[in-house]
Amino acid sequence: MKNLPNIAVKQSLSTLLQVVLLSLVWLLASRLSHSFLPAVPAGVLGMFLVLAALALGWLPLAWCKSGARWLLAEMLLFFIPATVAVVQYPQLMGSIGLRIVLVILLSTVLVMTVTSLVVDAGYKFEILLKRRKRQHGVS
Amino acid sequence: MENLLAFGCLLLTLVLYWLAKKLYRRTGNWWSAPLLAVPLLVIGAVVVGHIPYHTYFQDTHWLSWLLGPATVAFAIPIYEQRQVIRKHALSLSCGVLVAMPVAVLSSVWLARAFGLSELLQKSLAPRSISTPFAMATASSIGASPDLTAVFVVITGVAGMLLGELMLMLLPLRSRLAKGALLGAAAHGAGTAKANELGAEEGVVASLTMMLGGIATVFAAPLIAWFV
Structure with missing residues (x-):
């Protein structure tokens, strides 16, 4: 009976520790990026560090998986404060705001169309390559 | 008093x-999508309550801070999906390499054609990628990261509304293309939609979103030169 909440507490505690671990990686990466690699943003540098550590087997996946899942699932919450900054730009209301929304809508339609058609063509090419490889393998 | 107000703002954001x-x-209504409803309600509260932005940001900046670790966290899904990346390397890289310039160039050119200021042109440039990548790109090309964050959110809402329509209109055969359409054009919001279509669409959407974000960050000097 008492075991169930215990497991839940243990899981959230381990998620919390993993979030702390990923935050420490981020702090380390921002130090590194600040003093050696100002061209690479700290977050991206930290991502490559973790990716390398995972690929080399230095970091077990289980040590960061649930923390990463939580951070990515709640990401929307983290950028709300930045969107509220729009109150500092009252000039964006009205005609300029309307034009911005129009730019975004048109550009979004364009990106959707071009990207999906290119990927569809790439996919057909992938199948073609595979088929050719198989035929060569047989003959 | 101001500290109390700042803490209240954090609490309000979390509760909303x-x-x-x-x-x-529970309902699935588009107007209750947290992406749309929460920023609108919080902005409304800040405007109605005459709360200065620095007071609002005093405690909520901890939430913004977590975007850093969230970017690092992208390593885990990329690592887990390395098989998919290897299998569809060709179509994925084509998709990312085409989507990124189309998104940046069309945003900047359209903004210019509509007579928007240079700051707005720059801040619109990285709008189609995931927020942490977009804000990082914005600060390295001399745009306003705050404005970019707002444009990223509007893009997400636009992608949710337009995604289904475009999927109906375009003659797409592969699940790969459907996922790439949503991930490249509408980052996290598109990925959520793609997950509703199917697991493969979801994986491809999230990969397109992440790889596109990384590619844009690295292309930042090129974008800065162009805008």
């Missing part, structure tokens, strides 16, 4: 987010 998430999960 939690409520919107619950409501959206």
